[in-house]
Amino acid sequence: GAVVSQHPSRVICKSGTSVKIECRSLDFQATTMFWYRQFPKQSLMLMATSNEGSKATYEQGVEKDKFLINHASLTLSTLTVTSAHPEDSSFYICSARPRDRTNEKLFFGSGTQLSVL
Amino acid sequence: DAKTTQPTSMDCAEGRAANLPCNHSTISGNEYVYWYRQIHSQGPQYIIHGLKNNETNEMASLIITEDRKSSTLILPHATLRDTAVYYCIVRVALIIQGAQKLVFGQGTRLTINP
Numbered sequence: 001g002a003v004v005s006q007h008p009s010r011v012i013c014k015s016g017t018s019v020k021i022e023c024r025s026l027d028f029q030a031t032t033m034f035w036y037r038q039f040p041k042q043s044l045m046l047m048a049t050s051n052e053g054s055k056a057t058y059e060q061g062v063e064k065d066k067f068l069i070n071h072a073s074l075t076l077s078t079l080t081v082t083s084a085h086p087e088d089s090s091f092y093i094c095s096a097r098p099r100d101r102t103n104e105k106l107f108f109g110s111g112t113q114l115s116v117l
Numbered sequence: 118d119a120k121t122t123q124p125t126s127m128d129c130a131e132g133r134a135a136n137l138p139c140n141h142s143t144i145s146g147n148e149y150v151y152w153y154r155q156i157h158s159q160g161p162q163y164i165i166h167g168l169k170n171n172e173t174n175e176m177a178s179l180i181i182t183e184d185r186k187s188s189t190l191i192l193p194h195a196t197l198r199d200t201a202v203y204y205c206i207v208r209v210a211l212i213i214q215g216a217q218k219l220v221f222g223q224g225t226r227l228t229i230n231p
Contacts (some may be wrong), residue, residue: 006160034218043204044161044221093160095219105151106219108160 002028004096006109013084014117021079021112023094029074030096034106035067038091050077074099084116121205126226135192137225139205142186147209150181151219152190154201161204161221164190195229202226 003026013019023033031052036044048058048069056069066088068080077096081088091113095106122140129135141150151166165172165179167188172179178191192199204224 004160036221043202043223044155046218046220049218091158095160105163105166108162110160111158113158 002026002096002098002107004094004107004109006094006112008112009110010113010115012115012117015085016083019081019084019114021081021092021094021114023077023079023096023109025075025096025098025107028096028098030077031074031099033071033077033094033096035069035077035079036093036095038093038111044093047079081114084114086116089114089116121207121222123203123205123222123225125223126228128228128230129192129195131197131229131231132194135195135199135227135229137190137192137203137205137227138187139190140187141205141207144185144207148207149209150179150185150188151206151208152177152179153204153206153219153221154199155204155224156198156201164203197229197231200227200229 005024005026007022011019033050035047037047038044046059047062048056050056050069050071052071052074058064066082071077091111093108093111095108097106149166149168152164153161154164155161165174165177167179167181181188202224204221206219
């Protein structure tokens with residue numbers, strides 16, 4: 001099956017620093033990737049849709065200057081949390097849809113737990 | 118995309134069939150029913166999806182009512198590893214229209230008891 005690799009799995013950083021999370025599709029090309037965040041005991045909340053070679057589309061209420069998304073290739077999308085603060089601490093998850101398959105299901109990364117001190 | 122309603126939590130004994138219901142009374146004709154699950158601190162995992170007919174794969178069965186207003190995910194022989202949050206999602210699945218985002222509701226927290 002299609003594999004989505006997300007790195008790092010866990011990161012702890014100081015307030016004010018920036019953190020980059022990578023999402024890679026290992027055995028398929030993905031023109032579209034999605035970024036979610038999840039707070040404890042809550043559901044996944046879609047943050048943005050990342051399209052290869054174009055600007056990301058952000059959901060309402062998500063600051064695009066705060067959460068920078070780059071999808072420079074068909075196998076890699078990155079999410080950078082800029083000037084992170086404790087309230088940004090969350091579980092971040094990416095997902096990708098294979099380019100050459102029917103638009104049926106998404107494959108998810110294993111998530112990144114971000115803790116901002 | 119149509120809204121779904123699921124019970125907040127359910128319990129099931131190990132080895133028994135786990136039946137997870139989902140209501141989607143506003144589903145439209147071109148919307149599919151998808152099921153994903155999320156084991157603690159992991160990314161969601163695709164389980165199954167269907168449009169009108171019942172579906173079965175190696176993980177589960179999906180039973181969709183004739184009016185398509187509700188469905189049931191069946192795990193035939195639940196194991197402890199099936200403990201997870203199960204999400205029922207309804208959305209269009211059209212290639213032509215490009216990427217379709219997946220919006221998660223609150224899901225059902227299924228606990229399999231020994």
